Amino acid sequence: MTKRSDESAIWTILGYLLSGLLFWGGVGYFADRFFNTSYLTLVGILMGMGGGLYLVWLRFGR
Amino acid sequence: MRALLNLSAKGDEFVPPSSRDFVLPPIFEDIAFLTKPILFSFVAAILVGLFFSASARKAAVVPSKFQFAGELVYGFVRKDLGTEILGHEFRRFMPYLFTLFTFILTNNIFGIVPFIQFPTFSRISFAYVLGIIAFGVFHYVGLRKQGVKKYIKDIMFMPGVPKPVYILLTPIEIATYLVVRPLTLSLRLFANMFAGHLLLMIFFLGGEHLLQGAVAMKFVGVLSFGMGIALTFFEFLVQCLQAYIFTLLTALYIAGGLADEH
Numbered sequence: 001m002t003k004r005s006d007e008s009a010i011w012t013i014l015g016y017l018l019s020g021l022l023f024w025g026g027v028g029y030f031a032d033r034f035f036n037t038s039y040l041t042l043v044g045i046l047m048g049m050g051g052g053l054y055l056v057w058l059r060f061g062r
Numbered sequence: 063m064r065a066l067l068n069l070s071a072k073g074d075e076f077v078p079p080s081s082r083d084f085v086l087p088p089i090f091e092d093i094a095f096l097t098k099p100i101l102f103s104f105v106a107a108i109l110v111g112l113f114f115s116a117s118a119r120k121a122a123v124v125p126s127k128f129q130f131a132g133e134l135v136y137g138f139v140r141k142d143l144g145t146e147i148l149g150h151e152f153r154r155f156m157p158y159l160f161t162l163f164t165f166i167l168t169n170n171i172f173g174i175v176p177f178i179q180f181p182t183f184s185r186i187s188f189a190y191v192l193g194i195i196a197f198g199v200f201h202y203v204g205l206r207k208q209g210v211k212k213y214i215k216d217i218m219f220m221p222g223v224p225k226p227v228y229i230l231l232t233p234i235e236i237a238t239y240l241v242v243r244p245l246t247l248s249l250r251l252f253a254n255m256f257a258g259h260l261l262l263m264i265f266f267l268g269g270e271h272l273l274q275g276a277v278a279m280k281f282v283g284v285l286s287f288g289m290g291i292a293l294t295f296f297e298f299l300v301q302c303l304q305a306y307i308f309t310l311l312t313a314l315y316i317a318g319g320l321a322d323e324h
Binding site: 023055 | 220238241
């Protein structure tokens with residue numbers, strides 16, 4: 001059973017990190033195009049990474 | 063594989079295989095939709111159906127070899143993916159999981175069966191359809207089991223977080239459940255089949271091209287063929303593993319919907 005739940009954890013973690021990057025990175029990208037700036041994509045990606053990592057910690061770390 | 067191996071060379075240039083080689087023409091010119099992957103996805107469905115209904119028909123206490131083979135596969139899915147992950151409710155999902163596993167496995171193994179040699183799921187639409195079906199199943203199960211309100215609340219709000227942080231986290235959770243999970247499910251299967259087929263094409267077509275060169279080249283060509291054969295066995299491993307992991311993750315997602323908290 002432990003092996004199975006490990007496997008599940010791997011893909012859950014990957015999913016969180018990926019969707020964090022995609023969603024907030026995407027928001028940043030479109031905000032950049034809207035405001036004609038160039039740094040909001042980076043901010044979005046960092047936010048998404050942070051959020052994804054935070055979710056992983058909430059789910060598995062505490 | 064390209065129909066004729068000679069196609070690997072245009073004049074003296076070697077044309078490496080590319081994604082274009084996955085776009086196959088219709089088998090009969092006047093039936094546009096019937097391409098090789100379409101045909102063999104149907105063949106796989108028929109094969110799986112026939113094999114397992116035949117192996118179960120004359121089910122006896124002392125099984126024939128045929129029945130034994132069928133029960134081996136079923137037992138594997140039942141024990142490894144059914145009871146261990148889904149617990150006592152596994153019986154409801156066995157038809158789906160078992161069909162999923164055997165169908166993907168058969169289609170994948172078509173990639174290394176001589177003269178067929180095309181894994182159906184190296185065309186991405188096939189993988190997308192399976193992803194969409196799995197998506198429908200595990201959300202439906204979760205919604206039925208926990209009720210619409212609780213299920214959505216569980217997905218959107220991770221407990222024990224200060225309220226403002228939900229602005230950051232909730233979109234990520236929604237994206238995970240609605241987009242990333244089914245998408246990665248499909249893409250993992252597709253990418254593995256695509257890359258494996260491309261790899262085999264490179265070694266065999268490249269080997270064939272090298273054999274037409276000078277003596278030293280011929281030697282390398284033989285090596286390339288040897289490598290191709292070794293990789294074929296490796297592909298077999300990958301094909302089994304991908305069928306397994308697709309079914310495993312589907313079962314895990316269903317189990318996640320059945321569980322009280324996600």
